Amino acid sequence: MVIINDALLLEYAKETLEIEINEAQRMLDRLDESIVFACRMLLDCTGKVAVSGIGKSGHIGKKIAASLASTGTPAFFVHPAEALHGDLGMIGTQDVVMFISYSGRACEIITLMPLLADSGIPVIAFTGDISSPLAKGATCVLNIKIQREACPMELSPTSSTVNTLMMGDALTMALMRHRGFSLEQFARSHPGGRLGAQLLNCVHHLMRTGENISKVFWKVTVMDAMFELSRTGLGLTAVCDNHNRVAGVFTDGDLRRWIVQGKSLNDPVDIAMTKPGYCMLKEWRASVALKALHQRKITAAPVVDKLGILVGSINMHDLHQAGIE
Known part of the structure; x- marks a missing residue:
């Protein structure tokens, strides 16, 4: 041996x-x-x-x-x-x-x-x-x-x-x-795997769109916003004006605080929402978006275009699932 x-x-x-x-x-x-x-x-x-x-x-x-x-x-x-x-x-x-x-x-x-x-x-x-x-x-x-x-x-x-x-x-x-x-050129040569995900993906590639967007209009009630929170499970809903511009956000935390304060669920959501709320531009790199969520200690955000019009929603799970770290 x-x-x-x-x-x-x-x-x-x-x-x-x-x-x-x-x-x-x-x-x-x-x-x-x-x-x-x-x-x-x-x-x-x-x-x-x-x-x-x-x-x-x-x-x-x-x-x-x-x-x-x-x-x-x-x-x-x-x-x-x-x-x-x-x-x-x-x-x-x-x-x-x-x-x-x-x-x-x-x-x-x-x-x-x-x-x-x-x-x-x-x-x-x-x-x-x-x-x-x-x-x-x-x-x-x-x-x-x-x-x-x-x-x-x-x-x-x-x-x-x-x-x-x-x-x-x-x-x-x-x-x-x-x-x-450049970093952009490097990304084009490395589109696959974790490196490609980090360098190439932008928010608009990963955001939720269509029926998956979490949003209500500012004249609906807190109860309507609560139902939207439950429907999407995103943790927040964007509150939009009549031109679909984001005026604020209504979160799970906002709902809990509203109930604890004994306020009515029939009140308009625009007095219960967080103003102006944090939004992300759709052109942002996904890795930048994730860093921004961490820095602000939030888990989700509405996505807007350069005019502030709502185009999508995104949360940390969406980013992690795409390989963004």
């Missing part, structure tokens, strides 16, 4: 991180104008960025391509072996190719280099060997050299893949910030 030494496992994990952090620090210290040159190439590119690598470099390349594409630099990944068997047609003369090979000697990539040169397609190389065939044939070289891998046998790519990923992120973020890539 093998005895598991927990302390030794923790030591191995820490040693791995220490090696990788040290190697990353060395890369930071030697970062130079080559990344500026690479950025200029990509900013001037009128086509797309084709990222390519094989093995672990290929996996990192897929992430780099995805990061570029989602932050304003159109990019895609192409496997170098597949490129040699037809996928080279995916790359056009307006594109820039980004090859990733730590050794700079991957045979598939070296085979592709003269073909790209013949078509006048520029190459950015990520490599740890600036004297390699890849580096010598590239238009721009980004040096990801390390002194040692974190692997004790110096075989499994560890520090080198971390450096590659970091260089790709540095390039991506530099481009993103230079382009002034």
